[in-house]
Amino acid sequence: MRVGVLALQGAFMEHIEALQRLKAKALPVYLPKELEGLDGLIIPGGESTTISRLMVDFQLMQPVRDLAQAGFPILGTCAGMILLAREVSDFRLETLGLMNIKVKRNAFGRQVDSFETEIEMPALGEQPFHAVFIRAPIIEKADSKVEVLAKLSNGAAVAAKQGKVVASAFHPELTDDLRFHRYFLDVVSSN
Numbered sequence: 001m002r003v004g005v006l007a008l009q010g011a012f013m014e015h016i017e018a019l020q021r022l023k024a025k026a027l028p029v030y031l032p033k034e035l036e037g038l039d040g041l042i043i044p045g046g047e048s049t050t051i052s053r054l055m056v057d058f059q060l061m062q063p064v065r066d067l068a069q070a071g072f073p074i075l076g077t078c079a080g081m082i083l084l085a086r087e088v089s090d091f092r093l094e095t096l097g098l099m100n101i102k103v104k105r106n107a108f109g110r111q112v113d114s115f116e117t118e119i120e121m122p123a124l125g126e127q128p129f130h131a132v133f134i135r136a137p138i139i140e141k142a143d144s145k146v147e148v149l150a151k152l153s154n155g156a157a158v159a160a161k162q163g164k165v166v167a168s169a170f171h172p173e174l175t176d177d178l179r180f181h182r183y184f185l186d187v188v189s190s191n
């Protein structure tokens with residue numbers, strides 16, 4: 001399995017390492033031609049404004065949209081989730097618009113802008129998942145095509161799936177628990 005990790009900015013190395021630990025071939029992606037021959041793509045956390053601008057500059061937006069429309073699996077984490085959303089409040093830059101979700105950036109405010117908590121995520125099994133939130137977004141709205149995979153105890157949706165596109169508000173690549181990446185690789189291999 002060959003999985004690309006968008007490497008323009010942000011926490012891409014940690015995703016590459018998680019994929020390698022799961023014996024997948026992980027390839028950094030900077031240019032549209034590097035999307036060729038991939039079975040899936042991860043868009044990492046980082047700064048969504050920067051990633052959006054760089055994706056436009058590197059002419060990656062439309063090629064990634066075209067792949068997704070043909071059923072190509074994509075995982076977006078944190079800023080990556082923002083890039084996947086169809087709607088983002090107070091965000092004037094381009095997104096891929098591949099998930100029918102409305103996302104709020106920096107949803108936890110300054111006081112608690114980063115925290116870690118155990119979340120229930122039945123798709124990963126019974127054991128709670130240790131989720132790391134760093135200036136994280138939340139999913140404010142999702143339509144019926146979207147399956148919410150995890151919520152915080154206050155009800156905020158923080159992980160979701162639509163077709164073969166998966167998103168999390170937290171950073172699964174920053175823990176040793178590989179279940180989230182394995183879940184995405186299962187989506188990839190079911191292609």
Ligand code: GLN
Nearest residue numbers: 045046047048078079135
């Ligand atoms: N707050 C960042 C943004 O809006 C996302 C933070 C992250 O990816 N850890 O892009």
